[in-house]
Amino acid sequence: MSPSTVAGCIAKLVVAITVVTASPAAAHEGRAGGKLMLTNGVTTIEGSSGGGISTWALIAGNETVDGIGGSAHVSVILLPDYRWESHGAAIGIHDRLELSYARQNLDTRDVGAKLGIGRGYTLNQDVFGAKLRVVGDAVYGSPYLPQIAIGAQYKHNLDPQVVAAVGGRNASGTDIYVAATKLLLRQSILLGTTIRYTKANQNGLLGFGDDRGGNRTVQVEGTLGYQIARQLVVGAEYRSKPDNLRFARENDWKTAYAAYAISKNLTATAAYVDLGSIATAERQRGGFLSLQTAF
Amino acid sequence: MLVLALLALLQTAPTPPGEDPVAPYAMSDANAGGRPFKGVAMLEAFNGVAGIDRIVDDLVTTSQADARIGDIFKGQDMIRLRRTLREQFCVLLNGGCRYTGRDMATAHKNLGIQAKDMNALVENLQAAMRREGVSFPAQNAFLGKLAVMKPDVVTR
Numbered sequence: 450m451s452p453s454t455v456a457g458c459i460a461k462l463v464v465a466i467t468v469v470t471a472s473p474a475a476a477h478e479g480r481a482g483g484k485l486m487l488t489n490g491v492t493t494i495e496g497s498s499g500g501g502i503s504t505w506a507l508i509a510g511n512e513t514v515d516g517i518g519g520s521a522h523v524s525v526i527l528l529p530d531y532r533w534e535s536h537g538a539a540i541g542i543h544d545r546l547e548l549s550y551a552r553q554n555l556d557t558r559d560v561g562a563k564l565g566i567g568r569g570y571t572l573n574q575d576v577f578g579a580k581l582r583v584v585g586d587a588v589y590g591s592p593y594l595p596q597i598a599i600g601a602q603y604k605h606n607l608d609p610q611v612v613a614a615v616g617g618r619n620a621s622g623t624d625i626y627v628a629a630t631k632l633l634l635r636q637s638i639l640l641g642t643t644i645r646y647t648k649a650n651q652n653g654l655l656g657f658g659d660d661r662g663g664n665r666t667v668q669v670e671g672t673l674g675y676q677i678a679r680q681l682v683v684g685a686e687y688r689s690k691p692d693n694l695r696f697a698r699e700n701d702w703k704t705a706y707a708a709y710a711i712s713k714n715l716t717a718t719a720a721y722v723d724l725g726s727i728a729t730a731e732r733q734r735g736g737f738l739s740l741q742t743a744f
Numbered sequence: 745m746l747v748l749a750l751l752a753l754l755q756t757a758p759t760p761p762g763e764d765p766v767a768p769y770a771m772s773d774a775n776a777g778g779r780p781f782k783g784v785a786m787l788e789a790f791n792g793v794a795g796i797d798r799i800v801d802d803l804v805t806t807s808q809a810d811a812r813i814g815d816i817f818k819g820q821d822m823i824r825l826r827r828t829l830r831e832q833f834c835v836l837l838n839g840g841c842r843y844t845g846r847d848m849a850t851a852h853k854n855l856g857i858q859a860k861d862m863n864a865l866v867e868n869l870q871a872a873m874r875r876e877g878v879s880f881p882a883q884n885a886f887l888g889k890l891a892v893m894k895p896d897v898v899t900r
């Protein structure tokens with residue numbers, strides 16, 4: 450990543466923070482934020498709060514049932530043949546409802562030339578998310594009752610001509626999911642799973658479904674973490690993926706991550722990711738870096 | 745009426761010196777709100793009963809001085825709170841004590857405690873345990889006992 454892109458990411462983050470903290474909610478009762486460190490999660494590539502690649506049942510922001518909080522993030526994934534970047538923001542209303550937005554940009558570099566869309570062609574997508582905590586508390590209450598949430602992510606691909614060229618049926622689609630997350634304090638273990646109903650090809654960046662039909666399938670995400678210290682969780686995630694398109698295989702995703710809360714308002718996540726084959730480029734393994742601010 | 749008379753009978757201990765009397769209640773270790781850990785590993789992690797006492801003192805002192813939650817403790821019987829809290833922690837950590845306080849729902853029912861107050865108290869407790877040198881896994885394991893009590897404590 451070049452210094453200018455780092456600067457660009459930071460500039461975006463600063464803008465996002467300013468936009469988010471300018472809302473009246475930040476002044477709630479003069480004592481904003483009430484969640485314990487890291488219990489707001491980090492931001493996923495789709496903008497929802499979770500791990501890095503899997504969505505969790507947590508609600509964004511540091512506020513509890515008594516307030517409205519929020520977060521903003523920038524993430525980059527550096528892969529052998531691609532560069533991914535996303536940024537966005539989320540609000541968490543009474544630790545009940547999360548509304549999120551993320552913009553995803555995938556720089557195809559040399560693969561772009563190979564696919565005939567041009568070297569360095571960047572695929573873009575907007576993701577709008579809504580998540581509702583249905584029952585449970587990830588930290589408190591019975592250890593046998595996880596926090597359970599349902600949610601939807603409406604994904605709007607901004608490159609419909611590329612989607613059509615690779616055989617994707619639609620340029621936009623909606624994932625729906627149910628997620629369960631629990632921090633088992635007794636063991637310091639964080640457990641989570643998400644069942645997702647989706648037809649997104651490579652998250653939607655290659656469209657939705659294929660020319661043969663709708664192809665909505667059930668996919669599973671899992672997360673297993675260990676809380677080493679108040680500010681530090683390490684773990685691994687797994688995410689199964691559809692494999693709709695005929696022109697290229699799509700593999701399940703795996704990560705190993707460390708999330709560190711620099712302060713209550715700033716969390717950094719670093720991960721090793723294995724995203725498998727992406728649009729004919731094999732073995733896309735690399736690094737994920739994300740910075741999240743929350744209040 | 746009969747129940748009240750029974751409850752009055754059950755509260756055998758007289759009000760300890762320096763404490764205010766409280767409405768009669770049935771005394772039982774079950775009021776501590778959780779089953780004790782087995783074995784001595786947790787007790788040792790907390791440096792025994794002496795460590796528990798230091799942690800409770802630290803927790804109560806910092807919480808009273810805490811701008812977020814200090815007001816909640818104003819006008820309350822802090823001598824009693826320190827004593828019963830020590831007993832409760834000692835019972836849960838299998839330190840061989842008796843818990844003579846009220847159950848968590850009764851003790852907190854008129855305090856109007858919010859979720860963020862609970863988290864503030866947990867943070868103060870984490871800091872007190874850290875200062876006592878309690879390992880992080882043991883801190884979390886103990887918090888796990890208290891986490892279950894949140895619905896009884898947080899009433900708003």
Ligand code: HEM
Binds near residue numbers: 813846851
């Ligand atoms: C799971 C967490 C908690 C535990 C285990 C706990 C434990 C206790 C115990 C053992 C007592 C004494 C009971 C008695 O007098 O018979 C007590 C009373 C009290 N607690 Fe808590 N507590 C918790 C959370 C909180 C929180 C979050 C606050 C406020 C921020 C709080 C404020 C008080 C106050 C003010 C009293 C005195 C009430 C009175 O004397 O009427 N507690 N608590």
